[in-house]
Amino acid sequence: MTSHIPTVARKEFEDAGRSKLLWALIGLLVGIVIIGYTAIWYVDGDATAAEVLGFLGFPLQTIVPIAALIAGYMAVVGERRSGSIKLLLGLPPNRTDVVFGKLFGRMAVVGTAVGLAFVVSLVLGAVFFGSVPLVDWLGFAAITLLFGTAFAGLAVGVSAGTSTRGKSMALVVGIYMIFVALWELVTAGPYYLLYDEGPPIEAETWYLVLQQFNPMSAYTTLASNTIEGTVYPFTFQYGLEDFEAAQLSPAERYAGDAPFYLEDWFGVVVLLFWLVVPVAIGYYRFSRTDL
Incomplete structure (x- = not known):
């Protein structure tokens, strides 16, 4: 059986590119990087690029999960709410294609926002503070990307496993507040x-x-x-x-x-757990739900 996961994922990402969601996430993360690097350069021009890279830790752990949850919590339940899920499943994609296609599409949205923020940090670090420690930069970017996609997976899993927008929102907000x-x-x-x-x-x-x-x-x-x-x-x-x-x-x-x-x-492993397990639970519930 042919998988239509790439098709659904590509459509998800293209739709995000035409909406305000992706650009809002990119603007938020890039704006934080620009403001932070400029402020540190203005206050302490003797700081090194390696030291300033650590500045990103606090705003990223605050903004990236929220952005990922916003990007993913309506991924599947939004289709159910509008009734378009029946039309979508009437086409070649099946329920597996829908859940995992939307997962990869929303992960790509979050990954694009995180990636561009780190590219800007690389440029500003080199311009303001000299050479950038590329190994540290790449490792930090990879960890942050995994962090963001973990929360995107959590949100998509919740979205797939719930029947209404209100339930999905309540669950993702509640889980975030617990963390x-x-x-x-x-x-x-x-x-x-x-x-x-x-x-x-x-x-x-x-x-x-x-x-x-x-x-x-x-x-x-x-x-x-x-x-x-x-x-x-x-x-x-x-x-x-x-x-x-x-x-x-x-x-x-x-x-x-x-x-x-x-x-x-x-x-x-912990971040992969929060990416995989909620999606597995959400997929299980969605695959057995009477739409």
Whole structure:
């Protein structure tokens, strides 16, 4: 059977190019890079390109997930809402083609925005601060691209698995809020109830595993291992966990040699998890839904 995934993906990307979505994402990310690099150059002209590259860590971990969720949360449910899904499935594409075609199309939209932002950072870094560390730049760009596509996959999976726009929006907003604003309450709260104290630096292994699976922390750990300086996760702190402990990676908090699933590189697996698993669940639900 011929796959029509590339056809659906190409149409998704072309539609984005004709809409305001892609250009808004590109403008937002590129604008942040331009403003940030110009401001740093104006304030501290002696900074190096490697040091300034680390500046991108905070705005990227804040904006890229939101942009990816906005790009993907209506991917499939939007077709159901308008009724065009029945027309689309009446053509050669089947449900598999629709879900994965839209996934790759929305991933391309996010990837284009991230890629152009990094190209601008490369140019501005060379113009304002001299030579750019290409290895660090490429590694950081690849990690950010994976980070963005992970959230795009999460959004498309939710979109495929829900029946209304409201449910899709509520789920993606709720999941994002858990990652950013509620993670300490969800993880350190039960720890406090079990052990009558907040998680210390050398916390129980199960807790460190949970910490590892926050994509925000996975991204910042990978970024900190790639570029000069440290990128701290943008997550709310409520005082249940020691502040010093919250700044360390799970591997740094493990007593002795950390198992592979707590090592810093495992953040790649975590980001792939949030890309693949929601899509698999959404596809399963969509393939069995009566449209």
